[in-house]
Amino acid sequence: MADPNGFLSQPRVDAAKRAVDERLGDWREVYRHLDPDDRDRQVRAQATRCMDCGIPFCHSGSAGCPLGNLIPEWNDLVRGGHWPMASERLHATNNFPEFTGRLCPAPCEAACVLAISPDSGGAVTIKRVENTIADVSWERGYVRPVTPAVSTGRTVAIVGSGPAGLAAAQQLTRAGHEVTVFERDDRLGGLLRYGIPEFKLEKKVLDRRLAQLRAEGTRFVTGCEVGGAGPGAMPVERLRAEFDAVVLAVGALRGRDAPNIPGRDLAGVHLAMDHLVPANRQCEGDGPTPVDAHGKHVIIIGGGDTGADCYGTAIRQGAASVVQLDQYPQPPNTRDDDRSPWPVWPWILRTYAAHEEGGERRFAVAVDRFVGDADGTLTAVQLREVRVHKNPTTGVREVVPLNDEVHVLPADLVLLAIGFEGVEHLPLLDALNLKLTPRGTLACGRDWQTTTPGTFVCGDAHRGASLVVWAIAEGRSTAHAVDAYLTGASDLPAPVHPN
Ligand code: SF4
Secondary structure (H helix, E strand, O other), rough: OOOOHHHOOOOOOOOEEEHHHHOOOOOOOEOOOOOOHHHHHHHHHOOOOOOOOOOOOOOOOOOOOOOOOHHHHHHHHHOOOHHHHHHHHHOOOOHHHHHHHOOOHHHHHOHHHHHHOOOOOOOOOHHHHHHHHHHHHHHHOOOOOOOOOOOOEEEEEEEEEOOOHHHHHHHHOOOOOEEEEOOOOOOOOOOHEEEEEOOOOOOHHHHHHHHHHHHHOOEEEEEOOEEOOOOOOEEEEEEEHHOOEEEEEEOOOEEEEEEEOOOOOOOOEEEEEEHHHHHHHHHHHOOOOOOOOOOEEEEEEOOOHHHHHHHHHHHHHHOEEEEEEEOOOOOOOOOOOOOOOOOOOOOOOOOOOOOOOOEEEOOOEEEEEEEEEOOOEEEEEEEEEEEEEEOOOOEEEEEOOOOOOOOEEEEEEEOOOEEEEOOOOHHHHHHOOOOOOOOEEEEEEEOOOOOOOOOOEHHHHHHHHHHHHHHHHHHHHHHHHHHHHHHOOOOOOOOOOOO
């Protein structure tokens, strides 16, 4: 039984980070690896703060965990030191808790009943407990391949090996289908591999999970663009002929650009992914990156996760200076402050580990123009102080200069981290004759089936750029739909529904 007063005696203690000097000397994960006994004791104490609420808002609903993670159950199991059972309950709803435990901004913690009152000491450290169960599960061998008991003889192609594609692949393989994942890159993992920096997710964590999927029977083909023209490409007609169902988990990687800002074409102005992908490749041993921040004055435009990833990457590359710009004012310290311009915590502008590592953030500013030299190379950015507001008549968000004052910052490298606009213009979309939504994502019905029968969608390709936890939830739900399509009914879970 949970202790309803545990939070009164046990303060919230977040996972400890390594010292800044130490973590800037390598690319390893920011969080400190504690001695296992200390770690287990600390996390068991954190789990005692959970009250096992009658209505656990952390667990599901519009604000809680999209996967329906059984948070009060595994908190109680951890409290009692029952790690194998905690691992079983965690994996019952989440294929990859080691990814969510590291990368998810934890909407469950925002929804935790203890987050409501400032006197409670804060939400249960759900993310820390989850990540620890995941790490313990791997260390002690609780995670093993789960091979299917039967074979259905049905075949499924999954296009894309990010978290949504991998979750769908694991669910469908375990249901007895023959699953092949096609990845256009040379290595598996999608954004987990080439979008997320090593200091947030060491790729050995991804590789050990991929080994489990392989051992369960999922097949992988890398360097294969479905519908592409290059060597190793897979024609769409062949895909349709050889597979009974197709799942598109191609992400939403079309980066938002700023074509109207004068000077956008100058050498040195890049989209964020032009920086992050080669930096991750360099960590994989692929040689120097063409967009290296070393010795440069770096300006990052955009205050979200991608901007913070560029920030930490630029600092580790040895940038001369790093400045991150945001149009919104410096956020308040609490979610209750109604001055906050941000929709709902934790999607407010947050302070990331990277922001402790140097550099500077500037708020309530917008770039007026990029300044270059006679050779067309970026040398500076010109800023204005601004206010963002919603036009009461049109409802459109407007950015209004506050005064005529102009600020100039030196810049050799600008990284645009201002969001994504839907799926890329992939040849397979035309070949499959797929319809897009106004948000640039793939349209689908209530059964996740796109406008082409037998072809399904999940993850960012359906939802738009979102959280890893949503990608896994959609992958699981699409697997349910595909299983039902192939066999007439499905026992697989479907934690979420299409928009
Ligand atoms: Fe525990 Fe918080 Fe969930 Fe309640 S809302 S069950 S205290 S984690």
